[in-house]
Amino acid sequence: MAHNFRSDVAIDWCPGCGDFGILNSIQQALTELNFGANDVVVVSGIGCSGKTPHYINVAGAHTLHGRSIPYATGVKLSNPKLKVLVTGGDGDLMSIGAGHFVGEGRRNTGLTVILFDNEVYGLTKGQAAPTMQMGQRTKSLTKPNMFGRVNPISLALTSGYSFVARGFSFDGKQLKEIIKRGIQHEGSSLIDVLQPCPTYNNINTMEWYKKRVYKLEDSKTWEPVVKNDDSNLEEVFQRAYAKAGEWEDKIPTGIFYENNNIPSFPKRINEYVPRYLENPPSDQKISDKDGYTLVDPMKTFSEKIVETIK
């Protein structure tokens, strides 16, 4: 029987929150990909998005503010057979955890990073998040936002994410498909999800987004996938980067960039650590039947041995 990805925990997000759409899309994607109960792990940081793992019926870790990516990387590298999703907010991933966001692009571990992007810190009463534009003043700000905006799509592209996409929390069908492709992608993916915060963001509302979003895949000439031989790499990357800059009147959604030519971090580790993919840290037997170590320290560190010559 297919695993039920809905947990029995009561969801306490505000009515009308964009988080619901993201949660549903994740659960549908996992169901459609036929994952078993123990195939997937969800890791989050702090904030409304941080609650997501509790609502999904798979092993989950609701960790520290900003640190979801390294916690998730530890899970994935220790057991690369697991599919590891990161559900983080814009403050979590783009501000306090921005260093890890960049670090993960360089690693390309194979995480599916889903960014809950509503431009505000909801759980602490509506402060401006790093994805809010300079000068914008949502209702709980005492003055217009003093800071410039981080663009998650262009940051992901320059950091090295090999799958970069954007969804909209009120277009569940498209979002679910993007999430499915992100999970199936071997390297790390960033999926920026535009969503309203009905309580604190009175500017970027559902209606505001609905008027502006359009789908990249609706254009017949849109091609986000880098060819196996990298021949169109420059062109695909530049086009994605240019599209990432679109905002205000027209906001693109869909897949911006997909590059399957960069080996994932687990594959790169496998080149050096013997039998890593086959027998990763989580699966290794570490003691003999009496409980003692299996490692021969003298042989492993043989160059440190000193023999006196008779």
Add this chain to the structure above:
Amino acid sequence: MGQLDINIVIGGPQGGGIDTSANMIIRAFAYAGMDVFSVREFHSNIKGRHSYVHIRSKDDKVRSLKYPADLLVALDPDTIFEHHEDVSKGTMVIYDSAFEGSDLGQARMIMRDTQKGIKETLEKAGFQTTVKGMLEYMQKKGGKLVPIQFDSVLSPVVSDGPTTRYFNTFGAAVTMSLVGIEKSSMEDAIRYVFGNKESVLKTNLAVVDKAYEYCESNKLVGRKIKKMHRESRIILTGNDGAAIGKIMGGLRFQTYYPITPASDESTIMEEHEDLKWLENEVDQLSRGGVVVVQTEDELSAITMATGAALTGSRSATATSGPGFSLMSEAISFSGMDEVPLVVTLYQRGGPSTGLPTRNGQADLLFAMHAGHGEFPRIVITSGDVEETIYDSMKALNYAQKYQVPVIHLIDKNLANTSEILDGIDTRRVKLEIPEIIPQNDGFKRFSLDTSSGISRMGAFGKNIFWLTGDEHDEIGHVTEDTRMRDLQMEKRFRKLETAEKEIPIEDKAVVFGDKKADVTFVSWGSQKGPILDAMNELKKIGISSNFLYLKMFTPFPSDFVHDFLYSSKTVIDVESNMTAQAAKVITQNTGLKISNYILKYNGRHVTEDELVEAVSKIYKNGVKKVVLTNGA
């Protein structure tokens, strides 16, 4: 046995081959069957500043270093300036006579304050502020000068470039000739160091030959030390020991962010990621390697290691004070969520960046309290290279068994101490492995149904459960229920009581020496060796002593410590910090106040001689506190 005791200081510019020289000397002594102990001292600098290695070799166990030096080997003029305090009656000073023309004012790699001190010393004693003046000063103190024209001695045998490239080998070989080590042992050392570089090997052997020949014809030959046959031994540093212990203890995932003096442990592990196996039934399921990941920062290092632990593998990170400061929040998470996690904390001189390449023990109280809120943890410390191996294994065991963060304190001095061990016992520490039973529905990772406080371990990939930094229910979902809060807090802390009951006293505190003694040392970490050696020396001058050696600070062996100290006479606390942190822990836990202190916070290693002198001051003259100052 017990006749030979040789102390050597060999110094030169950082990056100028000092480590290689020291390596040769250590190896040559070892090949001759001697025991060797050494500590590496260096600046936070890549090339140019003064670095040295302090080496002591005996024909029986050596556990500490001692001044004055029997030989001071200077591979640059700075060494002569920097080490004048190490020279005393009988010290042989070996140097290139070309240094004689150098002026202190030109020695721009000597720190300004150090220069000032040297200048004052020389001027006060009435000597010129030049190498020549310093050498005369050393002579006046009883030092014996051994000037050698390095270049002209070496030029007949070096044809592949400037002779300076071989000064370090030459210095080491002259040293070995002077102390009476046979040439064959020195040659073996050269073969070890340059084994795979044929052309370099040849010239280095020729340099050794030349050095011994030169010493022979200039009567620079010590009393021959007869080669002793020994069974296989292994030369290890504290960094090596921790890496080996972790791997033996089942660690398969380590993270780190580069920091002195911790990152060597991780790179050593990386060099040995291809493990070799004991011959007993190692099936395919066990064969695998160690994954070592260099992270973007320490926040990532500790959280990544925690993430790995969630899948059931044994994981750890290694850092020093500044990195550990950044890790505090994640230690609190590991405590709250009962994740087995080991942090090896290499202390160096603080606060802030402090003395980044020097010793310190000022992070004890920090390690015991780092992280917000209240949660159980285990804090252990190691005092010599052998302990770094087995303590690292035990740290992993404690983390798994009690599901707590374990902080393993090592200090910079121990990290860079090189010792020779007779072997490594693969059956000394048994691995404690919690059983993980696959279960999804109703799996209670934080079950309250446990008298020990320990709930059944789970692993991502085998069980469905949740973790949250929030207070949580038995499954791991967020709760703010008052009753559940109390029960979970109490359950977590029950684990500490269980650990306290189960961990044997010898892993917490050890007493060395007789029950009754004139003086009782209390200490921890790398003072262990110097204190044990000082105890023998004190006996010779009529002071009997014993030693309460502390190994575990949380949970603290309060009763044991109380009972021992209560009946002790003159108790002296010895630490490499300014505020006597361990003594504070003792007072807090036992109510006993320690009134005598030997403290050192100049960042250099504690030596046997300064301990003996300090104890005499306290015992005979009634001084309450002595601050140790040895070391360049």
